[in-house]
Amino acid sequence: MVQSPTEKPAILAEAARLRALFEAAGAQPVEAPILQPADLLLDLYGEDIRARAFTTSDPLHGEQMLRPDFTVPVVQMHMAGGADPARYTYSGEVFRRQEDDPERAREYIQVGFEVFDGANPARADAEVFAVIARALADVPLRAAVGDIGILIAAINALSTSARRKAALLRHLWRPNRFRALLDRFGAAEPTARRAKLLALDDPFEGAGPEIGLRSRAEVEARLAILRDDANAPPIPAVQVELLDDLMALRAPAPAALSRLQDVAVDMPAIVPAVDLFEARLAALSDQGVDLRSLEFEGSYGRTTMEYYDGFVFGFYAEGRHDLPPVASGGRYDALTRVLGQGRAIPAVGGVIRPDLVLMLGAGT
Amino acid sequence: MTFKLGVPSKGRLMEKTFDWFADHGITLARVGSEREYSGVVSGIEGVELVLLSAGEVPRELAAGHIHMGVTGTDLVREKLPLWASQVKELAPMGFGQADLVIAVPDHWVDVETLDDLDAAAAAFRARHGFRMRIATKYHRLIRTYLRLHGVADYQLVDSQGATEGTVRQETAEAVADITSTGETLRANHLRMLADGPVHQSQATLFQSLTAPCDDASIAAKEQIKARLGLRD
Numbered sequence: 207m208v209q210s211p212t213e214k215p216a217i218l219a220e221a222a223r224l225r226a227l228f229e230a231a232g233a234q235p236v237e238a239p240i241l242q243p244a245d246l247l248l249d250l251y252g253e254d255i256r257a258r259a260f261t262t263s264d265p266l267h268g269e270q271m272l273r274p275d276f277t278v279p280v281v282q283m284h285m286a287g288g289a290d291p292a293r294y295t296y297s298g299e300v301f302r303r304q305e306d307d308p309e310r311a312r313e314y315i316q317v318g319f320e321v322f323d324g325a326n327p328a329r330a331d332a333e334v335f336a337v338i339a340r341a342l343a344d345v346p347l348r349a350a351v352g353d354i355g356i357l358i359a360a361i362n363a364l365s366t367s368a369r370r371k372a373a374l375l376r377h378l379w380r381p382n383r384f385r386a387l388l389d390r391f392g393a394a395e396p397t398a399r400r401a402k403l404l405a406l407d408d409p410f411e412g413a414g415p416e417i418g419l420r421s422r423a424e425v426e427a428r429l430a431i432l433r434d435d436a437n438a439p440p441i442p443a444v445q446v447e448l449l450d451d452l453m454a455l456r457a458p459a460p461a462a463l464s465r466l467q468d469v470a471v472d473m474p475a476i477v478p479a480v481d482l483f484e485a486r487l488a489a490l491s492d493q494g495v496d497l498r499s500l501e502f503e504g505s506y507g508r509t510t511m512e513y514y515d516g517f518v519f520g521f522y523a524e525g526r527h528d529l530p531p532v533a534s535g536g537r538y539d540a541l542t543r544v545l546g547q548g549r550a551i552p553a554v555g556g557v558i559r560p561d562l563v564l565m566l567g568a569g570t
Numbered sequence: 571m572t573f574k575l576g577v578p579s580k581g582r583l584m585e586k587t588f589d590w591f592a593d594h595g596i597t598l599a600r601v602g603s604e605r606e607y608s609g610v611v612s613g614i615e616g617v618e619l620v621l622l623s624a625g626e627v628p629r630e631l632a633a634g635h636i637h638m639g640v641t642g643t644d645l646v647r648e649k650l651p652l653w654a655s656q657v658k659e660l661a662p663m664g665f666g667q668a669d670l671v672i673a674v675p676d677h678w679v680d681v682e683t684l685d686d687l688d689a690a691a692a693a694f695r696a697r698h699g700f701r702m703r704i705a706t707k708y709h710r711l712i713r714t715y716l717r718l719h720g721v722a723d724y725q726l727v728d729s730q731g732a733t734e735g736t737v738r739q740e741t742a743e744a745v746a747d748i749t750s751t752g753e754t755l756r757a758n759h760l761r762m763l764a765d766g767p768v769h770q771s772q773a774t775l776f777q778s779l780t781a782p783c784d785d786a787s788i789a790a791k792e793q794i795k796a797r798l799g800l801r802d
Contacts, residue, residue: 252701253725254717256709305651305710376692376722383720386685399682399764414676414759418737420694420702428680428693 213561217315220560221297224317224341228295231337233319236294238279240301244269247278250513250544260301260312272301276318277538281545281553284322290551291323310530311561319535320555328482330554331517331537332489338521338533338556339495345566347521347532349499351459352506353486354378354536355516356466356479360449363475366391366441369431381508392446396436404433448473455504459487462502486517510534513541517554523566532566533558571782572618573790576630576639579607579621583773586665587640594797614797616790625649627776632656634780637787638794644670644748644771648711657776660800666773668748670708673760675737675744682764684719687744691723694743705729705742708768712746715768734758 229235245268247255259274273279276296284292297317304310319337321330339349361374370391377383390397396404403409409429416422448469455465466480487497507518516537523529535556543550577598578584588598597612598619609619620636627641628649640663646653674681681690691702702724706712709726716724727742734754736742748771749755755762775798783791 248701248725252722253713256726257713257717308652373689373692377720380720380722382718383688383722386720390685403679403682409679410677413679414761416675416677417759418675418743419698419740420675420678420690420743422677424690424693424697425678425680428690432680 213564216564217561220564221315221317224558224560224563225295225297227341228317228319228337231293231319231333233293233295236280236283236296237298238273238276238283238296240273240299241270242273242279243267244271247271247274250278250541257305258302260303274302275300275557276316277320277541277555278545280318280320280555281538281542281551284553285542285546285549285551288322291321291325293323294318294320294555309528315560316557317560318555318557320553322551322553324552326489327516327537327552327554328485329489330552331486332493332495334535334554334556335490335517335519336493336495338535338558341558342521342533342563345532345563346524347566348501348524350501350503350506350520350522352503352518353479353483353516354507354514354518356476356483357449357452357504357508358515359476359479360452360473363473364441364445364449367435367438369435370438370441379508379510381505388441388446388449391441392443394440400432400436404429404436445473451504453505453508455502457502459497459500459502462504463487482516507536513538513544515540519556523562526566529562530559532562571784571787573616573787573794574618574620574636574638574781575611575794576620576622576627576636577609578624578627578640583624583640583666584621587663587773590663590665594799596794596797614790614793616786617794628653628657631776631778632780634778634782636778637781637783637791638775638777640773640775642666642668642771643774644668644708644711644769646774646776647769648708651710656779658779660775660777660795661798663773663775666771668750668771669767670711670746670748670769670771671755671762671767672704672712672744672746673734673749673755673762676759676761678761684716684721684763684765687763688721688723691721695723701725702744703727703742704744704746705733705736706746707733708746708748711769734760 244261260272262270264270280294295318297315299313300316301313304312319334321334323330357378358375361371364371373387374384377387452469455462457465463484466483470477470480491497507514514536518536520531520534522531533556537554539550539552542553577587591598595613598609600609602608607621609621611617611619622630624641625645627639628646630636631639632650646657650656681687694702704724705727707730712726729736733745733747735758736745745760
């Protein structure tokens with residue numbers, strides 16, 4: 207997917223067309239610096255961002271990253287004094303390191319549409335999806351949707367300690383660790399290794415001297431937590447099964463709704479999240495979206511690095527598993543909460559890749 | 571075209587490499603002064619010996635500047651993200667064994683596994699306001715490993731030497747480094763996690779998959795492989 211010099215003008219023209227559509231949908235055009243301070247991105251995304259973003263050093267401003275997306279600068283700009291409600295659009299290069307696949311683009315254009323409007327979240331979700339779907343109407347694509355909010359509600363509904371719920375929520379976006387935690391919390395007994403440690407009269411006997419910043423008091427505090435946790439009853443198997451069902455659910459949106467409503471009978475705490483899902487489907491239908499064409503995937507959005515915590519969606523080229531999504535997005539209230547140091551602003555948005563639109567459009 | 575063989579330029583690694591080739595009837599030798607990095611290969615026509623730091627061998631193989639080279643599998647995996655498409659492992663050489671491990675202070679009795687490390691990192695970040703620091707020079711290998719296992723709330727800090735000392739100096743909370751016997755870790759009151767090593771490395775003869783070749787270099791390669799008892 208290395209572009210030839212003659213392709214770039216066509217991609218820029220397509221980007222301009224998409225941005226004009228977003229402006230016509232009420233969005234204000236905005237720009238963002240290409241160089242972003244690395245410390246904020248590292249704080250948000252952790253060490254993994256280093257595998258995805260190009261880092262460069264600035265003798266005066268410290269480590270900088272070439273923007274891996276526009277979300278963070280747009281949220282910051284909005285929080286620093288945007289109108290409320292607000293709709294934004296942008297168009298420009300983003301930069302991604304590709305450590306595994308030399309065929310994947312290291313720089314490409316994203317055209318985005320972001321809505322900061324807390325009045326009616328279901329309607330804002332549907333608006334973003336529909337505006338993007340209309341912009342892609344001429345390209346044969348498959349749409350997948352998910353709802354991280356339902357998974358969060360289901361985790362909060364588990365009969366277990368607040369600490370275990372927090373641990374599961376922290377790793378919702380890391381499926382391997384999440385699975386390991388869920389298996390551990392669902393087991394009746396701690397592992398033999400753990401039981402042995404906790405049975406010791408003096409766990410520090412024979413251990414080395416206290417070195418480093420993490421103090422003995424911190425180790426003792428965690429041992430106390432482990433003892434407490436060892437006595438916690440396991441998460442009931444029936445609840446683990448329900449959570450597994452939710453994560454494995456794949457069905458066209460209307461069928462998924464009725465399945466979610468069935469699960470909500472056994473797990474009443476997810477009713478508000480399922481109601482929101484239903485309201486979103488109604489709003490999507492109002493926007494003219496054919497609900498039967500939406501494939502609901504219970505785990506959709508769990509492997510991205512974004513802070514999506516509600517509605518998530520992506521548009522894919524049918525039969526082209528080699529391609530990244532042509533468009534993707536979702537609700538990221540959690541990101542605004544982190545960036546706003548507690549002050550959250552409901553936000554939902556999505557991006558389109560004009561290079562892929564052109565490539566797929568040209569083939570039809 | 572001259573066939574280029576890259577080997578470590580000094581120390582025990584160089585000596586053992588020379589011995590290993592000698593055992594297979596190929597004599598390698600340095601020429602000139604101690605400070606001059608050039609050498610000769612006797613016994614096979616058309617082979618030039620290139621003396622390099624072991625750390626440079628992966629890059630030179632990937633760039634096709636040398637046809638074969640001796641280095642550790644850890645360095646190849648760290649420095650070449652697409653190593654399997656750029657180089658081919660011809661023969662493990664039976665020395666230079668080292669495990670890349672993650673180690674924590676021994677007094678962290680609550681941290682036995684990656685699972686514990688992750689939980690301790692979360693608590694550490696909440697308490698100290700920054701992510702737990704792991705000192706290493708194997709950034710890519712460690713980051714890939716920790717991402718695969720879903721460990722969060724850590725950061726890697728670069729350490730090109732004396733990594734085991736970083737914990738005592740409080741420039742890192744944990745380390746990820748190579749160890750052959752674990753002696754240096756123990757001397758610094760560090761203990762490796764029970765999950766086992768991130769990677770087990772040893773000195774290995776690699777072939778470049780990108781180096782240009784002609785009849786002469788192919789003939790030289792075939793001769794070397796025949797002496798080593800290797801087939802394609």
